[in-house]
Every structure is written in C-alpha cells, then in structure tokens.
Amino acid sequence: MDPVFAFLALLTTAGAVAAVSLRNLVHCALCLVVAFAGLAALYLQLNAQFIGFAQILVYVGAVAILIVFAILLTRGSEPGNQPILSSSWQAGLGVAVLVLGALGVAVASSFVRYYPVSPAPQPTVRELGEQLMTNYVLPLEVIGLLLTAAMIGAVIIAMHEKQGPR
Amino acid sequence: MLGEGIIKGMTETARNFFGSYIDSDRLVTVQYPEQRLPLKENTRNFPFLVHDGDDPEKGLRCVACKICEKECPPQCIFIVLERDEKGKPQKHPKVFDLDISVCMSCQICVEVCPFDAIKMDTEFELSHDDRFRGLLLDKKQLAKPNHYYHKIHPVEAAEVDERLAAEKAKAEAKAKAAAAPKPAAGPAAATAGKPAAPRQPVPA
Amino acid sequence: MQEILDQLFVLLKAWLVGFFPLPWQPLVSILISVAALILVFALLFAVATILERKGLGRIQNRYGPNRVGPCGFFQPIADGLKMLIKEDIVPSGADRVVHFLAPIALVAPVLLAFSVLPYGRNMAPIDLDAGIVVFFAVGAGTELAVFMAGWSSRNKYSLLGAMRAIAQMISYEVPLILSSVTVIMIVGSLRPIQIVEAQAGYQGWLPAWHVFTPWGLAGFLLFAIAATAESNRSPFDMPEGESEIVAGYFVEYSGFKFALFFMGEYFGMFAISGLAITLFLGGWHAPLPFLEKSIPSYVWFFVKLFGFIAMFIWLRGTLPRLRVDQLMNFAWKFVLPMTLLNILAAGLWRFLPAGATRWLVCLVILLGAFLALGRSMVARRKWSPRKYRFAE
Numbered sequence: 001m002d003p004v005f006a007f008l009a010l011l012t013t014a015g016a017v018a019a020v021s022l023r024n025l026v027h028c029a030l031c032l033v034v035a036f037a038g039l040a041a042l043y044l045q046l047n048a049q050f051i052g053f054a055q056i057l058v059y060v061g062a063v064a065i066l067i068v069f070a071i072l073l074t075r076g077s078e079p080g081n082q083p084i085l086s087s088s089w090q091a092g093l094g095v096a097v098l099v100l101g102a103l104g105v106a107v108a109s110s111f112v113r114y115y116p117v118s119p120a121p122q123p124t125v126r127e128l129g130e131q132l133m134t135n136y137v138l139p140l141e142v143i144g145l146l147l148t149a150a151m152i153g154a155v156i157i158a159m160h161e162k163q164g165p166r
Numbered sequence: 167m168l169g170e171g172i173i174k175g176m177t178e179t180a181r182n183f184f185g186s187y188i189d190s191d192r193l194v195t196v197q198y199p200e201q202r203l204p205l206k207e208n209t210r211n212f213p214f215l216v217h218d219g220d221d222p223e224k225g226l227r228c229v230a231c232k233i234c235e236k237e238c239p240p241q242c243i244f245i246v247l248e249r250d251e252k253g254k255p256q257k258h259p260k261v262f263d264l265d266i267s268v269c270m271s272c273q274i275c276v277e278v279c280p281f282d283a284i285k286m287d288t289e290f291e292l293s294h295d296d297r298f299r300g301l302l303l304d305k306k307q308l309a310k311p312n313h314y315y316h317k318i319h320p321v322e323a324a325e326v327d328e329r330l331a332a333e334k335a336k337a338e339a340k341a342k343a344a345a346a347p348k349p350a351a352g353p354a355a356a357t358a359g360k361p362a363a364p365r366q367p368v369p370a
Numbered sequence: 371m372q373e374i375l376d377q378l379f380v381l382l383k384a385w386l387v388g389f390f391p392l393p394w395q396p397l398v399s400i401l402i403s404v405a406a407l408i409l410v411f412a413l414l415f416a417v418a419t420i421l422e423r424k425g426l427g428r429i430q431n432r433y434g435p436n437r438v439g440p441c442g443f444f445q446p447i448a449d450g451l452k453m454l455i456k457e458d459i460v461p462s463g464a465d466r467v468v469h470f471l472a473p474i475a476l477v478a479p480v481l482l483a484f485s486v487l488p489y490g491r492n493m494a495p496i497d498l499d500a501g502i503v504v505f506f507a508v509g510a511g512t513e514l515a516v517f518m519a520g521w522s523s524r525n526k527y528s529l530l531g532a533m534r535a536i537a538q539m540i541s542y543e544v545p546l547i548l549s550s551v552t553v554i555m556i557v558g559s560l561r562p563i564q565i566v567e568a569q570a571g572y573q574g575w576l577p578a579w580h581v582f583t584p585w586g587l588a589g590f591l592l593f594a595i596a597a598t599a600e601s602n603r604s605p606f607d608m609p610e611g612e613s614e615i616v617a618g619y620f621v622e623y624s625g626f627k628f629a630l631f632f633m634g635e636y637f638g639m640f641a642i643s644g645l646a647i648t649l650f651l652g653g654w655h656a657p658l659p660f661l662e663k664s665i666p667s668y669v670w671f672f673v674k675l676f677g678f679i680a681m682f683i684w685l686r687g688t689l690p691r692l693r694v695d696q697l698m699n700f701a702w703k704f705v706l707p708m709t710l711l712n713i714l715a716a717g718l719w720r721f722l723p724a725g726a727t728r729w730l731v732c733l734v735i736l737l738g739a740f741l742a743l744g745r746s747m748v749a750r751r752k753w754s755p756r757k758y759r760f761a762e
Binding site for chain 2: 431433684685689743744745748
C-alpha cells in the first residue's frame with residue numbers, strides 16, 4: 001500500500017473516530033475538520049485538484065464553521081455528564097459489522113472486479129466546467145434552486161420577529 | 167457620491183506624509199535624550215537637601231530636627247542625629263536617607279521644614295538597576311548647593327534667600343541687643359552663631 | 371545577459387538541484403522553493419513592519435522608529451529578538467492543545483498559498499490547474515485557526531474577536547471570490563500562470579492588464595476592498611479592535627506565538643496582494659513595453675507588491691475602524707451586488723464585439739450601479755429615539 005495513502009487514511013479515520021468519541025464538543029468539531037482535511041488530501045492524492053480544494057473550501061471553511069457556531073450558540077462548552085457510549089452500543093456494533101460484511105460480500109461477488117482497471121482520467125478544471133454546463137446542467141440547476149429555496153427559508157425564519165418595534 | 171470622503175481623507179494623509187519630509191516644523195516630537203524641553207518653574211520631583219557654601223558636609227542647613235521625618239506621609243525619610251563623644255547633640259544629621267521608591271512627591275517635608283533645608287528637586291532621570299539600594303538616597307547624594315536651587319527654582323530660591331537674610335539680620339540685631347546690657351553672654355552667643363554662620367539659628 | 375538576469379533564480383535552482391542524485395531531485399527542488407519562499411517573505415514581513423511604522427508615523431507627523439540602526443531600519447530585528455525571548459504565557463483556563471495549535475494552523479496554510487503564485491517568468495513554485503481555488507481554500511483554513519485561537523484562550527474578548535473575525539471573513543469571502551470570477555471567466559482558466567500569460571502584450575503603450583478594462587477596474591477595486599477585509603487590515607480591523615476588545619482573538623498570546631499571529635496576518639496580506647497582482651495587474655509583466663526586457667520579471671512582481679503594501683499602510687493611516695453593522699451593510703448591500711453586476715459586465719465584454727460599444731455598455735452598467743448603490747449607502751438616516759427589541 002502506498003505510504004502516503006496509508007497515512008492519510010489513518011489520519012482521516014483517526015479524526016473521524018475522535019470526532020465521535022471526545023467529550024468536548026468543540027474538540028469533536030475540530031477533529032471532524034481533521035477528517036475533512038484528510039479526505040481533501042486523499043482527493044488531491046488522486047489528482048483531483050478541484051474537488052480537493054473545493055472540499056477544503058466548503059467543508060473546512062463553511063461546514064465546520066457552521067458546526068462550531070451551532071455548538072457555541074446552542075449550549076455551553078462544558079462537557080455533559082452522560083457516558084460517551086450509549087447503553088446499546090453492542091447492538092450498534094453488531095449492526096455495523098453486519099452492514100460492513102454485507103457490503104464486502106456485495107463488492108467481492110460483483111462483476112466489476114473482473115473488468116480491467118481503466119486508466120484514471122485526468123480531468124482538468126475546464127473539462128469539469130464543460131461537463132457541468134452541458135451534460136449535468138439540469139442537476140446543477142436543480143441543486144441551485146434547492147439551495148436558493150433553503151436560503152430564502154432561512155431568511156424568512158430569521159425575519160420572523162419583524163412585528164416588534166423597528 | 168460614495169467614496170468621496172475616502173479620497174478627501176487620503177489626500178489629507180498624503181499631504182501630511184510628504185509635508186513631514188519637507189517641512190520639519192510639522193514634526194512635533196522632541197527627540198528626548200538629545201533634545202529637551204525646558205522644565206516648568208513649578209516642576210517638582212523628589213526632595214533634596216540644600217547646603218550653603220561649597221562643602222556639602224558643613225554647609226548643610228538641616229539640623230536633624232526630624233520634623234520632616236515625622237510629617238512624611240509614606241515615611242520615606244530616616245534621620246539620625248549626630249552626637250559628639252560626650253553624647254551631646256550636634257544640630258547636624260549623621261544619617262539622612264530618603265527612599266525615592268516610597269516618596270510620593272507631596273512636598274509636605276518642604277512645607278514643614280523651619281530651616282528651608284529641604285526643597286524639591288527637578289531631576290527625573292533616576293532609574294537604577296538596583297531597585298532597593300539604588301533608589302535609597304543618602305545624605306551625600308541628597309546634598310545640593312544653594313546655587314543649584316537657584317538654578318532650578320529661581321523665584322522661589324530668591325524668596326527663601328531674602329527671608330533667611332532678613333531672619334539672620336533680625337537674629338543678629340537681637341543678639342546685639344542682648345549683648346549690650348550683658349557683655350558676659352556675648353562670647354557665648356558669638357560662638358553659638360559662628361559655626362552656623364550661614365545656618366539659621368533656632369527661632370525662639 | 372538580460373535573459374540570464376531574468377532567469378537568474380530559475381538557473382540557480384537548477385544548478386543547485388543538479389548536485390543531487392536523480393531520485394532526490396524532486397524533493398530537493400521542492401525544499402529549495404520552500405526555503406526561498408519562507409526566507410523572502412519573512413524578510414518582506416520585517417521590511418513591511420518597519421515601513422508601516424514609519425509610514426504611519428509620517429502620516430501622523432511623527433518620526434516613527436528611528437533609533438535602532440540607520441534611520442531605525444534595524445527595528446524589526448530588535449522586535450524579533452524581543453518576541454523570541456519573551457515569556458510564553460498560556461492562561462490557566464485555556465485549552466492547551468488547541469491554544470498551541472492555533473498559531474501554526476494560521477501560518478501554515480498562508481505559506482501554502484504562496485506556493486501557487488507566479489513570481490516571475492517560469493517562477494511559480496507549483497503549477498496547479500486549480501491554483502486560484504487554493505487561495506480560497508487557504509482563506510477557509512485561516513478562519514478556523516482564528517476560531518481556534520479565540521475559543522481556546524477562554525477569554526471573552528478573544529471569543530468576541532474570533533466571532534467578529536469569522537463573521538467578517540465569511541461575509542467578505544463571497545465578494546472576494548465573485549470579483550475574481552470575472553477574470554476566471556474571461557481567461558477561461560484557474561491556472562495562475564495562464565492568467566498572467568493572458569495579460570501579456572500591449573495596446574500601444576497601455577499594457578493588456580485586466581485592470582485597464584471597465585470590468586477589470588471595478589473587479590480590482592471590489593477585490594481590493596474584500597482583500598482588505600479578508601486580511602483583517604484597517605479599516606476592517608474589527609476582529610482586533612484594540613480600543614474595544616483589546617487585541618481580539620490573540621489577546622492571550624504572548625512571545626513568539628503572538629509574533630506568529632502577527633506574521634500570519636502580514637503573510638495573508640502579501641498572499642492576497644499577490645493574487646490581486648496575478649489576477650488584475652498583469653502579474654510579473656512590466657507596465658511599459660520598453661521595460662519588459664530590460665528589467666527582470668520578478669522585480670516587477672515585487673514592485674507591485676510594495677505598491678500594495680504602501681496602499682494598505684496609507685489606508686490604515688487614513689480610515690477609522692468600521693462598526694459591525696456598517697461592515698455587514700457594506701458587504702451585503704454594496705459589494706455583493708456590485709460584484710454580481712460586474713460578472714454581468716464581464717460576460718457582456720466577452721461577447722460584444724471589440725470597440726467603443728462594449729466600453730460604453732460596461733461603463734454604463736457599472737457606473738450606474740455604483741451611483742445607485744452608493745446613493746443608498748451614503749443616504750442620511752432619520753434618527754429617532756432608540757427602541758429596544760428585547761429589553762422590555
């Protein structure tokens with residue numbers, strides 16, 4: 001296995017595990033950022049530059065900040081008293097193992113395995129843009145519309161207390 | 167129009183920037199250690215001891231009466247009276263220490279001194295690398311001649327000199343008057359007055 | 371001779387790399403680039419601090435620092451030594467790990483941003499296809515570092531500073547990206563090198579820089595505003611706001627960690643100035659045709675960078691700090707609509723035939739928008755007794 005990939009995979013997994021197991025919520029958010037950044041580095045390692053940097057831009061720059069703000073605005077930074085593991089964690093682990101096994105069997109028995117590995121494409125940003133503007137223009141527009149609707153909804157919720165003075 | 171004020175402000179600061187290179191009058195900073203502003207007449211910092219004549223030991227006006235020591239609010243003055251071998255007081259301090267790290271420059275010592283012996287100094291460059299010993303001034307460091315006092319506070323020093331001269335003249339006249347009916351007391355008064363010739367006799 | 375002078379550093383690097391065995395060469399090449407970048411920009415940081423202090427002093431009719439060395443120009447060395455030997459204090463309530471990581475998380479991404487700028491002909495440390503996106507990704511990284519610093523200090527001022535910084539950076543990231551989108555649209559590439567190449571050549575004596583087109587000029591000004599806000603420079607220095615929240619998110623930092631914050635801020639300023647030069651001011655191209663050959667390309671880049679630094683200092687010396695609501699109003703009600711209209715203008719510029727028509731159309735759109743939006747910004751408010759929404 002490629003040592004760079006091994007390192008990045010380990011980093012991403014460690015970040016993800018820490019994000020669900022640490023006590024302090026802000027620490028969890030920061031560990032989640034590590035996982036995001038590791039994922040971005042994995043994209044970069046696959047030579048998908050635009051996706052990699054967009055991952056950092058969107059997830060580290062926007063989503064993580066959003067999570068952090070949500071934590072700060074909703075509850076104190078003091079860690080709670082309840083245990084990290086829920087009472088039914090054994091059952092959860094069992095389900096997770098089952099799902100992993102099912103997925104593994106599905107992949108192992110799928111016929112994709114028997115195709116030769118096709119040469120990795122080297123998409124430039126220009127090609128990405130052209131694809132988005134031609135073949136995938138409908139999904140793009142739909143997502144744009146959805147986000148606009150969500151934003152208008154958020155603005156309306158924020159404007160709710162307009163009845164008061166001023 | 168938006169941005170008009172910004173442009174106006176930018177021209178103003180640009181004028182200041184270039185103007186400060188052309189016109190040195192714009193730069194109001196005093197380059198302190200080399201350049202100094204003259205001190206104001208009433209500047210005061212920490213007390214010093216005035217001495218008459220050139221000998222700081224003999225000419226000291228202080229008689230170690232300890233009034234200033236008692237009056238000093240932060241109690242920064244320490245005085246020990248000089249005594250000769252027989253234990254007779256000498257009207258002269260053996261030790262006069264002043265801790266300027268404690269002194270608060272209130273000038274009360276100056277106001278209570280009946281001999282005009284302690285006055286306020288204007289010296290402010292007193293920093294020292296020893297914060298205990300270096301800021302504890304002893305008699306030698308505190309004694310400064312009368313002409314120095316004239317230099318730093320000319321008006322006040324002239325008044326003090328005038329008053330001292332008047333008092334001295336009055337005392338001499340009194341001594342003369344006392345000497346006339348009783349000649350026996352004359353030499354004693356003369357000897358008492360002689361070593362303290364510039365010094366102020368104890369007022370009655 | 372001029373060719374050699376122009377390619378001096380490229381040749382020097384190739385010569386140095388040649389000493390190493392072939393499998394090591396890529397690594398050595400990267401290391402040399404990194405060392406050169408850190409050295410050059412650390413030096414530039416020192417020069418910028420002394421220039422800033424002297425320039426601000428002159429603007430305020432003072433001398434500025436003039437004691438250390440000739441005319442005070444060794445002041446940064448004294449400052450650096452002072453920072454290095456100061457005690458490093460961590461507040462007892464602080465989150466030690468995050469407190470330690472925050473300055474590193476701030477400086478490291480900014481240094482990454484330097485790696486994609488073309489500093490001269492053949493002088494881009496890394497040639498990335500999505501180079502411009504790196505910048506915005508880096509901006510995102512610094513936001514998080516600022517939050518880490520503010521939160522981990524356990525100080526209300528630093529948390530307030532961090533909140534302000536994040537709100538400001540997010541608000542101005544949008545116009546920053548949208549104003550650079552115009553250039554990306556016209557050039558059709560995210561590669562910094564290609565963007566600089568697109569600005570080569572001259573029309574008469576006027577260089578073909580983007581700033582000499584209506585959309586380019588508007589984009590440049592909007593970009594400069596957003597860049598000032600993004601690098602937390604005055605008049606957008608609310609996150610620090612010495613008179614209100616002491617020093618904002620780095621109140622609780624001392625010694626070299628404080629210096630790192632300071633350095634990160636200046637590095638951010640240099641990086642974003644470099645991006646503005648690449649996007650709008652022709653990168654390393656000379657302003658006049660006859661200077662193109664006689665003076666090395668990297669000199670032009672750094673001359674422009676110094677121009678930017680001077681501009682930042684001048685602005686800082688002139689403008690007072692904005693209030694939070696003024697800042698947000700300005701971002702969302704003026705800068706953002708202007709950038710959107712600028713994209714429209716750039717699109718029209720691209721598809722209208724060259725000539726006076728497209729100049730006229732673009733100018734009418736942009737000037738009209740500027741006047742209309744600017745009017746609403748400077749309109750006098752009617753003042754009335756204040757009403758409290760939540761207090762009663």
